[in-house]
Amino acid sequence: MAMRIILVGYGVVGQSLTRLFISRRAELAKNYGFHPRIVAIADRGGVAINPKGLDLERILRVKAEKRTVAADSVYGRPGIAVSEVIESVEAEALVEVSPTNVKDGEPALSHIKNAFRAGKHVVTSNKGPLALALPALTELAEHNKVYFRFSGSVGAGTPILEFAKKCLFGEKIVSIKGVLNGTTNYILTEMAEKHVAFEVALQKAKELGYVEADPSMDIDGIDTACKIVILANWAMGKKVTLKDVRVKGIRDVTIREIEEAAKNGCLVKLVGSVNGKLEVKPEKVPKESPLSVSGTLNAVTFVSEFAGEQTIIGRGAGGVETASAILRDLLDIKQKLAAKLWLEI
16 A cells, blocks of 8 residues: 655755655565555645656656746646645655754654644654654644654664664663764864864865755754754653753864864764763864764664663764665655554554
8 A cells, every 4th residue: 555645845855755656666565565655745835646656767757857846737736735745645654854944844844743732653754853842742643643753854864863763672761972074073073183273174174065055053052952952852752852952052162172082092073972961062072982983974872771782883974875765764764664553454
């Protein structure tokens, strides 16, 4: 049976997901019995809807040529609101990958709530709603008896959240510490290896496409703070939001600080931690530490009561990587629904 999906947000991640569905269609069907059918796609220009399933190759062409899916001559609906689509279009799941907003989480926060109320499962990589309202959203999902998954919100394709929840199942995680932002890690790596000032390293990161037009989310530590909130709630059962995190970014990190750290066998990293309090700040990390990753890599160390320290390392950003996490979440929901159906037979 097909899983009908509404996809909200059709930027890099949304398009990567549709390409993943196209390239792996036969494999997903054969190996997992998974038949994703995207029945609606929404972007800034409007919506494309086909209850029988959109032709994804066609939609990708329309997006590339006309910059909005609503320009599709047959299925485009320029005037329809996303909330109306979520409420009225029949689907099992919503994938929410619209741009992140950490001020109030909108419009993604409303999209997710509307989906829950409409009885739809939700998969998102959008950190805004999760950083501001994860405990409330989890309760709302449980109340409406739907699944809520967000693996791609921390570590992109690296399964950091799954590692905490599944590989350390039964353990009590007592603290978390990690390098969770690839952009800032790249900048600090450039400063250390090339001996260049912060502004020079930031410009190089922009040229390589590692930085948004407004780099403040990354370099001021907000992105890392969002991820720390998600980890604290998901892995440690806390009920915290972004306002509970003390945050300091990397704007003021100097070459002198980095060179002084090097003399003492350390690297300067932007570290997010949950250890009694939630904090994000530049720290001196010993070069032999598993958190001393370079470039755009992420690394997270979980300290649990009996198993001790466990570290997971991987690429923490990218459209394809994040899309792969969304696919994992959809497969997880599909398996849980199949198991529930089996129990009811």
